[in-house]
Amino acid sequence: MAKQPNSLARTARSANDKDAPLKEDIRLLGRLLGDVLRDQEGEAVFQVVETIRQTAVRFRRESDAQSGADLNKLLKKLTRDQTISVVRAFSYFSHLANIAEDQHHNRRRRAHLLAGSTPQQGSIAYALGKLDEAGVSGATVRGFFKEALISPVLTAHPTEVQRKSILDAEREIAQLLAERDRQLTPKELAQNTELLHACVATLWQTRMLRYSKLTVADEIENALSYYRITFLRELPGLYDDIESEIATQFPQRHDRARHALPPFVQMGSWIGGDRDGNPNVNAGTMRHALTRQSTAILDFYLEEVHTLGAELSISTLLIGVSPELQALADASPDQSEHRTDEPYRRALIGLYARLAATARTLGAAHVLRQEVGPAAPYASAGEFTQDLQILVDSLNAHHGAMLARRRLATLKRASEIFGFHLATLDMRQSSDVHERVLAELFARAKVEPDYANLEEQAKVELLLTELSKPRPLHSPYIAYSTETDSELEILRAAREIRQRYGDRAIRNYIISHTETVSDLLEVLLLQKETGLLRIEWNDKGDRVTNAELELMVIPLFETIPDLRCAADIMASLMSLPPVRALIARKGNLQEVMLGYSDSNKDGGFLTSNWELYKAETGLVDVFDNANVKLRLFHGRGGTVGRGGGPSYEAILAQPAGTVNGQIRLTEQGEIIASKFSNPEIGRRNLELLVAATLEASLTPQSTEGRRAKKLAAFESVMEELSERAYKAYRNLVYETPGFTDYFFASTPIAEIAELNIGSRPASRKSTRRIEDLRAIPWGFSWGQCRLLLPGWYGFGNAVSSWLDDSDDAKERNKRVATLRAMFKEWPFFATLLSNMDMVLSKTDLAVASRYAQLVADRKLRNSIFKRIVDEHERVAACLTVITGAKDRLAGNPLLARSIKNRFAYLDPLNHLQVELIKRHRAAAMEGRKIDERVRRGIHLSINGIAAGLRNTG
Known part of the structure; x- marks a missing residue:
């Protein structure tokens, strides 16, 4: 084994080249992977992989045509088994490179902190400093945290392609890499390298893919692993950091404890409660989700209380305690004479016993340590x-404050x-399901025989009438459809869960495909049917005198038409007296969810972003007029093509008045692993959310007339661009004959649907219509073939046609100047272009052309691919005109280098995926038996490409 550089030499090199440790880590992990490959698969396979690697690197970095031809020849000559080994090798290298990059981000952040550098953008210190400079007072900042709610919501979507076993092994590799930054002795360094070697070997011998369908229970366990890794410790630690930063930036003479932050960051989840299009979610999965969540947190409390019992060995022979603490100790079941002078230990033994009893009451199967x-x-x-x-309090009052601040x-x-x-477990269901359930209840109760076909106004009147009546529609003596029984049981389960685990366990009900006011009133009536809404009226039945609504009813506006109607629907809803009474009982706060994924699939990248922006500003006006506080829930995806991209920039780019200290946003698919599988990275991502929300909420907004006029002009241009982009996108995707066939042939969508990576089907219906396909596999497929089309298509057509419509050169130059001003002065437009820049940097037309060859119809293939290539060229050209940057990611050289280095290792995976898909589909076409190893190779390549591109889901 080659000699490893020691930590001092590594530090010296990094002083001159900040990325030197990253390069060393990648080389080390690559070498160890090569050693494992040679040992496990033999010298011949190792040489094949190494030759392909060297050729691919040469081709990518030197754009050498001969290297490209050599690479193609090498890949086509591979046997089936060699192909699987090569796919595995390059897939694992993508995973290892991700680990090294994450560790380097942590390293660079620590270097900044150690050097006492100016606070970095996205940190709490930076946000507080910026607000202080803008004249925002410490009292205002502290007031913000009293009213704030910031909630990342974990969702289980079918792009999470890593198994927990793989994540566990990768986390150990990350910890070992972090150790190498310490000053290790030669012996310690050798041991570290040996352990890394063993971990890489474990990875190689661990099955990367699931061979059975993922269940909702599996998804729940996967999500819980991130709590154990990151959230349970890093989130409380972040609160401590924020308190310290506030005290530093806005010092006061008061005791720090008086300004302890309330729990303004709270975690949310859809896993086990989101049944929209997922037949596997029901009342049982909801109960299971809360049982497992409760068990996980109580296990953590029990472990911490047990450890505290060992740590707080304080004796009353040496120091006093408060009467309340003594009373806790006296109530403890611990009567050991050895601890009569150790009241903290006795009290903690009592706390442990109560927690153990609580855990059993709430469904825990077993408690690790038996209570006294x-x-x-x-x-x-x-x-x-x-x-x-x-x-x-007892420790603080008796010289033990430092002891309290520890665990x-x-x-x-x-x-x-x-x-x-x-x-908090969110519930979600589609509006059409609620309509069917109520239609049956109305019909069986002889109230209305054909509810579904009533006009909207008639529906609203009927629903309001039923809300005013004390009697239920449902009868225990009538048999209903399975769907109706299931939906009502789910709502009853929600009520039980709230009683069992507390009000915060479930408090939101989200309605997918909200298109009318009746869609919202239907869920209120279903809550009344199941005891979740208790409403009292005056004798005339025209005014609510008392109301208690347990679950906030939240509309989800997703498609372009739905977004355009959002403000009007909410205005109509809030004009209804009973609804206003219910909102008032919720603190005059109402949440609205905006779906990014479906709007993008529906109207394209530019139009989706613009319609979301307009919907938000329209909602702000409506809520201001109604004197109701708006909380937006952003249903962001992983990719830019599904509303993804950096969260910090996205929050700062929100329209004025849309944040105000209240924000929820989804964290989806493999993005959860990317953000939260490393504790330090996870803490940084949580800090980014808080810092962005703080800045967006409190940074003073200029109300100067000239600026408002300029913003109005910018918005007018965006409206024009959006209309053009929408037409271009819709024309390609929905109006071009044969496009659906092109999509299904030129991307691995069919093979993705076979992957056991989610409990939810890839399509809402059993069709090949783009309209019925879920937005997630739609975006995922375009990422696999390296086109990432949902993240840029239509922009070039829109900008170029708008510029070409100018009457003369002077007018054209004026329009170009406007676009450049929009980029420099409007955060919304700047973020839009930044995200598109990142997507274009990951797009590769040469690789995509190989996938296009999978389309058998040559005329269709050439026609559509040419249109895509032409639009790509227009997008790149327009982006350069606006930003002035000829190269992609000119403003983010670190990411640019990362992507460039990765592509050499992704190219073989893409080429092999195409070859494997050809073999797989040919066998199916000819009626031959499907080769499971070929299918497995395709799925492995999907995993590797997703890991290499990172935000692909």
């Missing part, structure tokens, strides 16, 4: 927090954030 004696379970998480506060304060903070439920 019996104790009553906690009635609520708040009781547990109060007990922890007693310990904290105890973090545990108390965790109890406030996570309660006994861990994360």
